[in-house]
Amino acid sequence: MKLIKYIFLDIVKNKTLIIYTIFLWLVGFAVFQLEGGSNKGLISLLNVVLIAVPLVSMVFTTIHYYNSNEYIQLLLSQPIKRSKVYMAEAIGLSAALSLSFLIGIGIPVMRFAPSTAGLTLLLSGLLLTWVSVSLALLGAVFTPDKAKGIGIALLLWFYFSLLYDGLILALLFALREYPIEQFMIVFASLNPVDLARILILLQLDISALMGITGALYQNFFGSGLGVLFAIGILLLWVGMPSFFAYRFFLTKDF
Numbered sequence: 001m002k003l004i005k006y007i008f009l010d011i012v013k014n015k016t017l018i019i020y021t022i023f024l025w026l027v028g029f030a031v032f033q034l035e036g037g038s039n040k041g042l043i044s045l046l047n048v049v050l051i052a053v054p055l056v057s058m059v060f061t062t063i064h065y066y067n068s069n070e071y072i073q074l075l076l077s078q079p080i081k082r083s084k085v086y087m088a089e090a091i092g093l094s095a096a097l098s099l100s101f102l103i104g105i106g107i108p109v110m111r112f113a114p115s116t117a118g119l120t121l122l123l124s125g126l127l128l129t130w131v132s133v134s135l136a137l138l139g140a141v142f143t144p145d146k147a148k149g150i151g152i153a154l155l156l157w158f159y160f161s162l163l164y165d166g167l168i169l170a171l172l173f174a175l176r177e178y179p180i181e182q183f184m185i186v187f188a189s190l191n192p193v194d195l196a197r198i199l200i201l202l203q204l205d206i207s208a209l210m211g212i213t214g215a216l217y218q219n220f221f222g223s224g225l226g227v228l229f230a231i232g233i234l235l236l237w238v239g240m241p242s243f244f245a246y247r248f249f250l251t252k253d254f
Helices: 002-012 015-035 038-067 069-076 082-112 116-142 146-174 181-189 192-203 207-221 224-251
Strands: none
Touching: 002 082, 015 038, 015 082, 038 069, 038 082, 038 116, 038 146, 038 192, 069 082, 082 116, 082 224, 116 146, 116 192, 116 224, 146 192, 181 192, 192 224
């Protein structure tokens, strides 16, 4: 707990994180003031949550890990278990970035859109923050080179946020003569950003924006069981990279 507290307090005082929090706060209030409606404001914030939050979380986590290498080596030279050092780093980063997100986006949302859709947006943003931290730590622990680590983080963000949708559209076009709509739930589960987008859009009752698969998503993810399934998959996206990063950290040669 002492390690977590120290890392958390060190991160929340970081100028980059403070700027990130202020940026989210300003964007959140500006969007709701300009749009003039809670649903329109949430739709506009959706792009921020799905693009900016994973990008900043991944890059910030990666840079912080490499900048903390000397401190981590100092801790490992002490009678402290490696598992505790890794857990302190992961929890400290996740907690600090989550607090930043809740202040920046949570305050405007609870002020202008305290609804189920607003809470879903906040929950999805938190889960995406944790997923991003988990994936970034996996990439950073895996490679000792800082430039490669940042490149891995940017590549993962580009794939999940931009490239994945293009690949799915190409797959749908290539197999348009076959009934593959049922597999779209599986495809959505392979991308945490896409899964979060579906959850938020369904709560806003605008599934038509998701095209021909909108009705399928509405039937599955619109139910309570579907929501629990989506949250479970997102938590799995948090747990699996964290597990592999943790195992690699235990055997890594510093």
